[in-house]
Amino acid sequence: MTNDTLMPLYGFVRGDMLGVVVLVRASDSVGTLIDTLQQATAVRVKPGARARLFAGKRELDRASTVAAAGLTALERVDLVPEAG
Amino acid sequence: MLLKRHEWLDLARKLDWSYSYVQEQSVFPEAISGRPWLEHAAWEDWDEPYRTSFSEYVSAQHEKEASIVAVRDAVGRVGDFARHERAWLSALKLHAATLPLAEFAAVVGNLRAARFGRDGAWRTMAALGALDELRHTQIPLAVLHDLVAWDPQFDWTHRLLHTDGWVAIAARHFVDELLLGSNPVEFAVATNFVFETGFTNLQFVGLSAVAHAVGDRMFEKMVQSIQTDEARHAQIGGPVLKKLCEHDRDYAQFLIDKWFWRSFHFFAVVTGFAMDYLTPLAQRKHSFREFMQEWVLEHFEGTLREYGLARPWYWDEFVRSLDYYHHQAYASAYTYRATLWFDLALPGPEERAWLAAKYPESWPDFAPVWERLSERWEAAGPDVEWFTHGVTPIGFCSLCQFPLCAGTPRENSARVVERDGRRLVFCSEPCERLFEREPERYAAHETVVERILAGKAPANLIALVRDYFGLSETVWGKDTASGRYGWLARTSTKGSAE
Numbered sequence: 001m002t003n004d005t006l007m008p009l010y011g012f013v014r015g016d017m018l019g020v021v022v023l024v025r026a027s028d029s030v031g032t033l034i035d036t037l038q039q040a041t042a043v044r045v046k047p048g049a050r051a052r053l054f055a056g057k058r059e060l061d062r063a064s065t066v067a068a069a070g071l072t073a074l075e076r077v078d079l080v081p082e083a084g
Numbered sequence: 085m086l087l088k089r090h091e092w093l094d095l096a097r098k099l100d101w102s103y104s105y106v107q108e109q110s111v112f113p114e115a116i117s118g119r120p121w122l123e124h125a126a127w128e129d130w131d132e133p134y135r136t137s138f139s140e141y142v143s144a145q146h147e148k149e150a151s152i153v154a155v156r157d158a159v160g161r162v163g164d165f166a167r168h169e170r171a172w173l174s175a176l177k178l179h180a181a182t183l184p185l186a187e188f189a190a191v192v193g194n195l196r197a198a199r200f201g202r203d204g205a206w207r208t209m210a211a212l213g214a215l216d217e218l219r220h221t222q223i224p225l226a227v228l229h230d231l232v233a234w235d236p237q238f239d240w241t242h243r244l245l246h247t248d249g250w251v252a253i254a255a256r257h258f259v260d261e262l263l264l265g266s267n268p269v270e271f272a273v274a275t276n277f278v279f280e281t282g283f284t285n286l287q288f289v290g291l292s293a294v295a296h297a298v299g300d301r302m303f304e305k306m307v308q309s310i311q312t313d314e315a316r317h318a319q320i321g322g323p324v325l326k327k328l329c330e331h332d333r334d335y336a337q338f339l340i341d342k343w344f345w346r347s348f349h350f351f352a353v354v355t356g357f358a359m360d361y362l363t364p365l366a367q368r369k370h371s372f373r374e375f376m377q378e379w380v381l382e383h384f385e386g387t388l389r390e391y392g393l394a395r396p397w398y399w400d401e402f403v404r405s406l407d408y409y410h411h412q413a414y415a416s417a418y419t420y421r422a423t424l425w426f427d428l429a430l431p432g433p434e435e436r437a438w439l440a441a442k443y444p445e446s447w448p449d450f451a452p453v454w455e456r457l458s459e460r461w462e463a464a465g466p467d468v469e470w471f472t473h474g475v476t477p478i479g480f481c482s483l484c485q486f487p488l489c490a491g492t493p494r495e496n497s498a499r500v501v502e503r504d505g506r507r508l509v510f511c512s513e514p515c516e517r518l519f520e521r522e523p524e525r526y527a528a529h530e531t532v533v534e535r536i537l538a539g540k541a542p543a544n545l546i547a548l549v550r551d552y553f554g555l556s557e558t559v560w561g562k563d564t565a566s567g568r569y570g571w572l573a574r575t576s577t578k579g580s581a582e
Contacts, residue, residue, distance in 0.1 A: 008537060010479050010509055012496045017453060018416040019479040019488035019498050021533055040476035043419050043460065044453045074507040076500045
């Protein structure tokens with residue numbers, strides 16, 4: 001997989017009703033993934049001023065890239081919005 | 085001299101014979117008739133309580149047909165439907181689309197049992213059941229598809245299962261296995277015992293009461309008429325399950341566990357939406373959960389005890405999901421309504437108060453979502469549907485094919501699983517376990533997401549809805565009031581809707 005390959009992930013935002021499928025690039029930052037997920041579910045859940053992202057029990061560093069975070073296609077990630 | 089009824093009835097309805105030039109196993113192969121395979125001697129005490137002859141059946145059905153036609157002539161015209169609230173019409177469209185072609189698949193399942201069921205009385209009742217299901221295909225088509233010239237969404241009465249919409253995919257996945265792919269033993273336990281005795285027979289009683297309260301005499305009559313047939317042919321299930329329990333109790337338990345869970349998902353979406361969201365508030369008697377507890381849980385649990393069977397292993401999860409699953413599914417559907425063929429209503433303050441009272445434990449998790457949607461409607465103004473509509477593709481369960489909306493809003497129960505180099509996703513632990521028990525049945529099926537990733541379906545949501553789901557802008561689902569809610573300005577929280 002190159003850094004430009006689009007990769008689908010199952011995303012779950014706490015407080016939301018269902019899981020969505022977002023596309024990210026391996027070179028995208030985890031912060032970008034957080035923004036993408038918040039926008040994807042903004043119709044139902046108000047985006048948090050801050051948010052934490054988890055892959056299983058592992059919290060992901062928002063400064064690292066999707067590739068460096070070890071995420072692979074169709075993996076589950078969980079976003080926990082936090083009020084500002 | 086003519087024989088009296090009791091002298092000829094069993095000759096007509098319970099006819100079997102001994103084979104002289106062929107083995108019984110060749111006439112009723114296990115692969116088609118089902119397991120456990122037993123000599124006919126083990127089945128010959130099989131019986132059901134209705135003990136109907138064909139001529140009696142025809143007379144009774146003729147009267148029912150005449151009654152349906154009379155009600156339709158009197159109160160089943162466009163003008164009669166036009167006076168109903170738009171949300172109730174959506175409940176009709178949902179039932180209209182999910183009924184007829186599923187019932188037609190049940191014709192096939194019954195006909196297989198009419199040939200390969202292991203006792204004459206079973207085969208006779210299954211033959212009458214096939215005629216019942218043909219009737220249940222025709223009635224909704226006659227009553228509701230005829231409204232298509234007035235409202236094109238009623239075209240889905242016939243069209244749904246001919247499309248690749250996500251509901252159609254989920255419905256076919258369920259119906260094909262339940263009604264087309266099952267042998268007569270599994271069909272009797274799954275369809276006659278679990279689905280009909282456990283769910284739809286009671287659902288039709290409850291639904292006709294709701295239709296009566298709403299003043300929809302046509303739908304009330306239609307559902308009542310269908311229910312009288314279901315009550316009769318559902319009687320096939322009990323005697324088959326009894327025999328199964330005597331010879332292979334583990335398999336009996338497995339079939340109960342599997343089909344109760346699969347039926348519940350289908351049932352929660354169709355009936356849960358109608359009871360808690362699409363029935364006008366003034367006519368709501370019970371919540372979906374109350375209905376399930378009173379009519380399904382207590383009844384079904386008691387019936388299982390009579391057969392010496394245990395509650396399904398996921399029972400606690402199932403009971404908990406009565407507070408959550410259909411609410412999550414409805415809010416998901418509302419924000420993806422253009423993927424459906426019927427309109428959805430935004431619950432207003434009075435409806436939310438009713439829901440909060442009926443679901444005190446779970447509603448605090450749902451209220452913020454409806455507040456958010458209300459804010460966005462207020463910010464956008466009427467008719468701006470897209471501002472309260474999702475645009476990102478959603479995930480679907482590799483077993484039930486419904487969206488990943490199980491668990492709770494705080495902790496969605498979906499799980500991703502590696503299997504044979506493929507990554508599957510299940511909405512819940514029961515769906516995963518049921519898949520793993522019979523992977524050969526399910527592994528070849530692709531979810532909507534897998535179809536998109538394989539290039540078989542478009543990734544763009546508009547293209548997916550139009551070109552793959554077969555919905556045009558005039559037909560796809562919208563808000564029932566197009567955002568024109570009088571309460572919206574009065575109750576606004578003036579929150580940000582960025």
